[in-house]
Amino acid sequence: MSEIRVERLSKRFNETAALDAVSLDFAAGSFTALLGPSGCGKTTMLRLIAGFEAPSEGSVFFGGELMADPQRQVPPEARGVGVVFQSYALWPHMDVAANVAYPLKARHVERGAIAGRVGAVLDIVGLNGFEGRRIEELSGGQRQRVALARCLVADARIILFDEPLANLDMHLRASMVDAFRDIHRRTGATIVYVTHDQAEALALADRVAIMSQGRVLQAAPPQEVYRAP
Ligand code: ADP
Ligand code: ADP
Numbered sequence: 533m534s535e536i537r538v539e540r541l542s543k544r545f546n547e548t549a550a551l552d553a554v555s556l557d558f559a560a561g562s563f564t565a566l567l568g569p570s571g572c573g574k575t576t577m578l579r580l581i582a583g584f585e586a587p588s589e590g591s592v593f594f595g596g597e598l599m600a601d602p603q604r605q606v607p608p609e610a611r612g613v614g615v616v617f618q619s620y621a622l623w624p625h626m627d628v629a630a631n632v633a634y635p636l637k638a639r640h641v642e643r644g645a646i647a648g649r650v651g652a653v654l655d656i657v658g659l660n661g662f663e664g665r666r667i668e669e670l671s672g673g674q675r676q677r678v679a680l681a682r683c684l685v686a687d688a689r690i691i692l693f694d695e696p697l698a699n700l701d702m703h704l705r706a707s708m709v710d711a712f713r714d715i716h717r718r719t720g721a722t723i724v725y726v727t728h729d730q731a732e733a734l735a736l737a738d739r740v741a742i743m744s745q746g747r748v749l750q751a752a753p754p755q756e757v758y759r760a761p
Contacts, residue, residue, distance in 0.1 A: 533595070535560040535690065535722040536581060541590035542746075543576050550576040552746035553590065560689075563716050563723040564751075565733035568743035574726040577743075578692050581724065582615055583608035594690070614688030614721075616679050616696050622667045628654070628678055629663040635686040653681040656718060657711060673704035677711065684715065691715075693725040697732065709735055 536558035657677040741751040
């Protein structure tokens with residue numbers, strides 16, 4: 533059963549076709565990397581799935597239910613999607629626990645339940661005991677883990693990543709690749725992961741969708757994807 537389906541999805545910005553009639557299914561629990569050069573439409577696809585943009589043409593479905601077409605859009609907060617961007621929008625003056633707890637507070641979850649849940653997700657991302665640290669004291673990699681924890685705390689069935697490793701050094705990237713794999717295994721969430729890094733896509737995803745000029749050229753498991761010499 534496909535958890536996400538985009539059908540003949542197009543997005544135009546003035547004369548630019550950022551997405552050009554793309555149809556693609558994302559199976560429940562799958563990990564898809566959207567791979568391609570800068571400007572090929574990866575982020576636009578993610579933003580249309582998240583609901584930050586409306587389609588010019590075509591539709592987005594979650595579990596067969598219409599989320600968006602040019603006439604009607606379910607707002608992002610009603611889609612139950614977790615989003616992690618490279619510019620991790622954390623509150624620098626607040627501590628780790630407060631940042632991670634934010635989505636639960638917004639939903640009026642009970643205090644006691646919040647503390648337990650925050651501890652559990654900090655454990656998953658390897659930030660056990662960091663509850664009271666302020667964001668501005670943390671390294672880039674640690675901040676990215678906080679952003680990941682904040683995304684996980686809401687228990688989203690769909691998680692969207694937009695170049696989450698782009699600002700990190702090589703060593704941190706490697707450790708985060710392991711963290712992403714672990715999170716996918718533990719949560720069973722459907723993951724869509726945007727990157728322009730072929731090695732990263734091949735290492736992480738169970739399917740790689742290669743994009744060029746607003747289209748998907750190929751969507752296949754890593755071992756079937758053509759590797760340029
Ligand atoms: P990628 O994520 O692969 O780098 P994007 O989806 O960000 O690509 O962009 C695809 C194309 O759409 C690019 O040509 C980009 O300049 C254009 N584009 C994206 N967002 C906007 C916008 N808000 N306004 C105008 N053009 C945009
Ligand atoms: P990108 O790096 O892909 O361009 P940004 O992080 O710059 O993405 O965010 C672009 C836009 O997406 C922002 O204007 C913001 O309004 C919206 N956005 C980003 N994250 C969220 C979120 N968690 N909830 C709602 N809107 C968001």
